[in-house]
Amino acid sequence: xxxxxxxxxxxxxxxxxxxxxxxxxxxxxxxxxxxxxxxxxxxxxxxxxxxxxxxxxxxxxxxxxxxxxxxxxxxxxxxxxxxxxxxxxxxxxxxxxxxxxxxxxxxxxxxxxxxxxxxxxxxxxxxxxxxxxxxxxxxxxxxxxxxxxxxxxxxxxxxxxxxxxxxxxxxxxxxxxxxxxxxxxxxxxxxxxxxxxxxxxxxxxxxxxxxxxxxxxxxxxxxxxxxxxxxxxxxxxxxxxxxxxxxxxxxxxxxxxxxxxxxxxxxxxxxxxxxxxxxxxxxxxxxxxxxxxxxxxxxxxxxxxxxxxxxxxxxxxxxxxxxxxxxxxxxxxxxxxxxxxxxxxxxxxxxxxxxxxxxxxxxxxxxxxxxxxxxxxxxxxxxxxxxxxxxxxxxxxxxxxxxxxxxxxxxxxxxxxxxxxxxxxxxxxxxxxxxxxxxxxxxxxxxxxxxxxxxxxxx
Amino acid sequence: xxxxxxxxxxxxxxxxxxxxxxxxxxxxxxxxxxxxxxxxxxxxxxxxxxxxxxxxxxxxxxxxxxxxxxxxxxxxxxxxxxxxxxxxxxxxxxxxxxxxxxxxxxxxxxxxxxxxxxxxxxxxxxxxxxxxxxxxxxxxxxxxxxxxxxxxxxxxxxxxxxxxxxxxxxxxxxxxxxxxxxxxxxxxxxxxxxxxxxxxxxxxxxxxxxxxxxxxxxxxxxxxxxxxxxxxxxxxxxxxxxxxxxxxxxxxxxxxxxxxxxxxxxxxxxxxxxxxxxxxxxxxxxxxxxxxxxxxxxxxxxxxxxxxxxxxxxxxxxxxxxxxxxxxxxxxxxxxxxxxxxxxxxxxxxxxxxxxxxxxxxxxxxxxxxxxxxxxxxxxxxxxxxxxxxxxxxxxxxxxxxxxxxxxxxxxxxxxxxxxxxxxxxxxxxxxxxxxxxxxxxxxxxxxxxxxxxxxxxx
Numbered sequence: 001x002x003x004x005x006x007x008x009x010x011x012x013x014x015x016x017x018x019x020x021x022x023x024x025x026x027x028x029x030x031x032x033x034x035x036x037x038x039x040x041x042x043x044x045x046x047x048x049x050x051x052x053x054x055x056x057x058x059x060x061x062x063x064x065x066x067x068x069x070x071x072x073x074x075x076x077x078x079x080x081x082x083x084x085x086x087x088x089x090x091x092x093x094x095x096x097x098x099x100x101x102x103x104x105x106x107x108x109x110x111x112x113x114x115x116x117x118x119x120x121x122x123x124x125x126x127x128x129x130x131x132x133x134x135x136x137x138x139x140x141x142x143x144x145x146x147x148x149x150x151x152x153x154x155x156x157x158x159x160x161x162x163x164x165x166x167x168x169x170x171x172x173x174x175x176x177x178x179x180x181x182x183x184x185x186x187x188x189x190x191x192x193x194x195x196x197x198x199x200x201x202x203x204x205x206x207x208x209x210x211x212x213x214x215x216x217x218x219x220x221x222x223x224x225x226x227x228x229x230x231x232x233x234x235x236x237x238x239x240x241x242x243x244x245x246x247x248x249x250x251x252x253x254x255x256x257x258x259x260x261x262x263x264x265x266x267x268x269x270x271x272x273x274x275x276x277x278x279x280x281x282x283x284x285x286x287x288x289x290x291x292x293x294x295x296x297x298x299x300x301x302x303x304x305x306x307x308x309x310x311x312x313x314x315x316x317x318x319x320x321x322x323x324x325x326x327x328x329x330x331x332x333x334x335x336x337x338x339x340x341x342x343x344x345x346x347x348x349x350x351x352x353x354x355x356x357x358x359x360x361x362x363x364x365x366x367x368x369x370x371x372x373x374x375x376x377x378x379x380x381x382x383x384x385x386x387x388x389x390x391x392x393x394x395x396x397x398x399x400x401x402x403x404x405x406x407x408x409x410x411x412x413x414x415x416x417x418x419x420x421x422x423x424x425x426x427x428x429x430x431x432x433x434x435x436x437x438x439x440x441x442x443x444x445x446x447x448x449x450x451x452x453x454x455x456x457x458x459x
Numbered sequence: 460x461x462x463x464x465x466x467x468x469x470x471x472x473x474x475x476x477x478x479x480x481x482x483x484x485x486x487x488x489x490x491x492x493x494x495x496x497x498x499x500x501x502x503x504x505x506x507x508x509x510x511x512x513x514x515x516x517x518x519x520x521x522x523x524x525x526x527x528x529x530x531x532x533x534x535x536x537x538x539x540x541x542x543x544x545x546x547x548x549x550x551x552x553x554x555x556x557x558x559x560x561x562x563x564x565x566x567x568x569x570x571x572x573x574x575x576x577x578x579x580x581x582x583x584x585x586x587x588x589x590x591x592x593x594x595x596x597x598x599x600x601x602x603x604x605x606x607x608x609x610x611x612x613x614x615x616x617x618x619x620x621x622x623x624x625x626x627x628x629x630x631x632x633x634x635x636x637x638x639x640x641x642x643x644x645x646x647x648x649x650x651x652x653x654x655x656x657x658x659x660x661x662x663x664x665x666x667x668x669x670x671x672x673x674x675x676x677x678x679x680x681x682x683x684x685x686x687x688x689x690x691x692x693x694x695x696x697x698x699x700x701x702x703x704x705x706x707x708x709x710x711x712x713x714x715x716x717x718x719x720x721x722x723x724x725x726x727x728x729x730x731x732x733x734x735x736x737x738x739x740x741x742x743x744x745x746x747x748x749x750x751x752x753x754x755x756x757x758x759x760x761x762x763x764x765x766x767x768x769x770x771x772x773x774x775x776x777x778x779x780x781x782x783x784x785x786x787x788x789x790x791x792x793x794x795x796x797x798x799x800x801x802x803x804x805x806x807x808x809x810x811x812x813x814x815x816x817x818x819x820x821x822x823x824x825x826x827x828x829x830x831x832x833x834x835x836x837x838x839x840x841x842x843x844x845x846x847x848x849x850x851x852x853x854x855x856x857x858x859x860x861x862x863x864x865x866x867x868x869x870x871x872x873x874x875x876x877x878x879x880x881x882x883x884x885x886x887x888x889x890x891x892x893x894x895x896x897x898x899x900x901x902x903x904x905x906x907x908x909x910x911x912x913x914x915x916x917x918x
Contacts, residue, residue, distance in 0.1 A: 043608075058604040061603045062599050141517040176541070301721075305764050306768065312765070395854040
C-alpha cells in the first residue's frame with residue numbers, strides 16, 4: 001500500500017504499523033512452524049536412528065518409572081529410588097560406547113566415593129561434636145580440589161571426566177549429609193543400588209533395542225573420508241582441464257565434499273574414546289585397535305590439506321592459459337584418476353574389512369603416469385612459454401605428485417590397521433577390461449563397489 | 460647378568476623372574492610417581508588458573524556444605540538441601556561463560572519442568588486411581604521422546620543441551636514421584652529453590668574469585684593463531700633459502716607452531732558458545748560480536764592450509780637446486796617477511812583492540828615484492844634451467860603469492876570485527892627507520908609489540 005499519506009495518517013503511523021505487525025503475526029508464526037517442521041523432518045531423514053534413540057529414551061525412562069510404582073521396590077529403596085530414573089536420563093546416550101562409558105564411570109565412581117565418604121564420615125565423628133564439621137569441611141575441600149584438578153589431565157578428561165564429577169558428587173552427598181543422619185551406610189548403599197538399577201536399565205535398552213555402535217560409525221566415517229578425497233580427485237581432472245566455462249553441477253558437489261575432512265579431527269577423537277568402551281561386536285573383536293584409526297584419520301587429513309591446495313587452483317584468478325594446461329592434460333588426468341581409484345579401492349576394502357593390496361596397483365599406475373608427467377615437464381616443450389603463466393599448471397602437477405606420496409602413506413596405515421584388526425586377507429587381481437569400466441564409472445554413490453576380482457583367499 | 464644357566468636354574472626361571480619383578484616394583488612405583496608429579500607440575504605451570512579453579516571448586520562446595528549445617532536452612536529445605544551441594548558440583552565450570560550457561564540452563568529448565576511436571580501430575584490425578592499411572596507414563600514417554608529429539612538440533616545442542624537434560628530430569632522427578640506423595644508442589648518448590656541457591660553460590664564464587672572470562676581467552680587465542688602463522692612466515696624465508704644443512708633450533712619450533720591452528724575449529728566454536736553467555740566485562744561490551752570471531756578464525760585456518768602446503772616444500776625430497784632457489788631468494792624472502800609483519804601487526808593490534816590500518820602498509824609492501832617476483836619469473840632468466848627442477852621453487856613462489864590474498868581477507872575480517880566491536884581507532888604511520896628495526900627483529904615472543912607510531916587519534 002504505497003498511497004500518499006496525510007499528516008493525520010502519519011500521526012497514526014505507529015498504530016497502523018502496530019496493526020500491520022499484529023496482522024502479519026499469524027503468517028510469521030506459520031512460516032516459523034513450517035520451517036521448524038521442515039528442519040525436524042530433515043534431521044530425522046538424515047539419520048533415522050535419532051528418532052529411534054528418542055523413543056528408546058522414552059521407553060527406558062517409562063520402564064524405570066513404572067518400576068518405581070511397584071510397592072516392593074519402593075519399600076526397598078525409599079525416596080532415593082528416584083535416583084534410578086535420574087540415572088537413566090543422564091546415562092542413556094546415543095551410542096553404546098557413550099552409554100557404557102557413562103554407566104561404568106557412574107557406577108564405579110559411586111562405589112568408590114560412597115566407601116570413601118563413609119570413611120571420612122566415620123573419621124569425622126571420632127573427633128567429637130565440635131571437630132566434626134571442621135573435619136568434614138576439610139575433607140570436602142581437599143577432595144574437591146584434587147578431583148577438579150585431576151579433570152585437567154588430558155587422559156582423565158578423555159575417558160573419566162564424568163566419573164570424576166560423580167565421584168565428587170557422591171562423596172559430598174555421603175560425607176556431608178552424614179552430619180545430620182546416622183544412616184550414612186544405608187544411604188550410600190541405597191544410592192549405589194539405585195544407580196546400578198538405572199545404569200543396567202539404560203544399558204539393556206541401549207544394547208537390545210536397535211543398538212548404535214559408535215565403533216561402526218567411526219569405521220564408516222574414516223572410510224567415507226577417504227572416499228571423499230577420491231571423489232574430489234575423480235572430478236578434479238575434468239574440472240581443471242575443461243575448455244568451456246560451464247561446469248557439471250554434479251562435479252561441484254564432488255569438489256566440495258572433502259572440506260568436512262579438514263575439520264574432522266575432534267569428532268574422530270571423541271568417537272575413538274567412546275568406541276574403546278564398547279565390547280566386541282560383529283566384525284569388531286575384543287581389543288579392536290581403535291587408536292590406529294586416529295593415525296589413518298590424521299594421514300587422510302594431511303592428504304586433505306594438499307587437496308585443499310589443489311582446490312585453490314580451480315578457483316584461482318591466476319590461471320594458466322588453456323594451451324599450457326593442454327600440454328600436461330593427459331598425464332595429469334591420469335595421475336588424478338589413478339589416485340582416485342586407489343583411494344576408492346582403499347575406502348571400499350577398508351569398509352568391508354578386507355585386506356587386499358589392490359589399491360597398490362593403482363598407486364603403481366599413478367606413479368607411472370607421474371613419471372610420464374615428469375619427463376614431459378623435462379622436455380623443452382616449454383621454451384616458448386611464459387614462466388609466470390606456467391606456474392599454476394606446474395604447481396598443480398607438483399601437488400599431484402605429492403598426493404601420490406600421501407596416498408601411499410594412507411595405504412600403509414590402512415594395511416597396518418587391517419593386519420592388527422585381522423581383516424580377511426584377499427589377493428585381488430583386477431582384470432584389465434574391468435579396470436576400464438571402473439575408470440569410466442561416474443555414479444553418484446560415495447563409494448564405488450569393489451570390482452569383481454579374481455579372488456584367491458590366502459588365509 | 461648374562462651367566463650361563465644350568466637346567467636347575469632354568470626350572471627356577473619363573474620364580475627368579477617373579478622375584479626380579481617384585482624387586483623392580485618399588486623402582487617402577489617411584490618412576491611412575493615421579494612421572495605423575497612432573498606432569499601435574501607441568502599442568503599447573505602451563506595454566507596456573509587450573510590450580511585456582513580447583514581451589515575455587517573446593518571453596519564453593521565447602522561454603523554450601525557449611526550452609527547446609529545451619530539449622531534454619533535445614534528446616535527450610537529439608538533433605539533436598541543436598542541439591543544445592545550437587546548443583547555446585549555440576550554447575551561450577553572453569554570459565555564464567557560455561558558456569559553462567561549451565562547455571563541459567565539449570566535454573567530455567569528446573570522452573571519450567573517443575574511447573575509442567577506439576578500440571579501433568581494434576582491432570583493425571585483427575586483421571587482417577589487406575590488411569591493415573593497410565594497417564595503419567597504416557598506423559599513421561601512423550602516428553603522424554605520430544606526432549607531427546609530436540610537435543611539433536613545443532614543450535615539447541617550448542618547452547619541448551621544441558622538445559623534439555625535438566626528439564627527432562629526435573630519433569631520426571633516431579634511428575635513420577637508425585638504418584639506417591641501429595642506434596643508435589645512443595646517438592647517442586649524445594650528443588651527449584653535449592654538449585655537457585657547452588658547456582659548463585661557457584662556464580663558468585665566463579666565471578667568474584669579470579670574470574671576466567673572465556674571471551675578473553677577466545678580473543679587471545681584468535682590473535683595467537685594469527686601470530687603463529689606470522690612466526691612461520693618469518694622463519695620460512697631463512698629456512699627455505701638456507702645454504703648449509705644445519706638449521707636453527709629456534710626456527711624449528713617457529714615452523715611447527717602453526718600446526719595447532721589447523722585443528723582449532725571445534726575449540727573455537729565451543730569458546731564462542733560459552734562467550735555468548737558472558738555479560739559485558741572489561742573491554743568486551745554488551746553484545747560483543749562473538750560470532751564474528753568464527754569468521755576470522757576460519758580465514759586464519761584457510762591461510763594455515765596454505766602454510767601447511769608451504770611447509771611440505773621445506774621437508775620435501777624433491778628440492779629445487781640451490782642456484783635456482785637463489786635466483787628468486789630476494790623477492791621471496793621479502794614477500795614472506797612482509798606477510799609475517801602484516802600478520803604480526805594484525806595480531807598485536809587485534810589483541811590490544813586497536814583499529815588501525817598499519818597492517819595494510821605491510822600488505823602493500825608484500826604486493827610490491829610480489830610484483831618483483833612476478834617480473835623476475837617472466838624474464839628469460841630460466842631458459843637454461845630444467846623445468847622439473849624449477850617446479851618446487853615456482854610452487855613456493857606461487858603459494859606465497861596466494862598467501863598475500865589470504866592475509867588481505869583476514870585483514871578485512873579483523874577490520875570488520877573491530878568496527879562492530881568498536882575498537883579504539885588509531886591512524887598509524889610507521890617511520891621508515893622503525894620499520895627496518897622491526898624487520899630485523901627476531902625475538903622469541905609470539906607477538907611483537909606494536910611499533911612506536913606517529914599516532915593521531917581520529918575519534
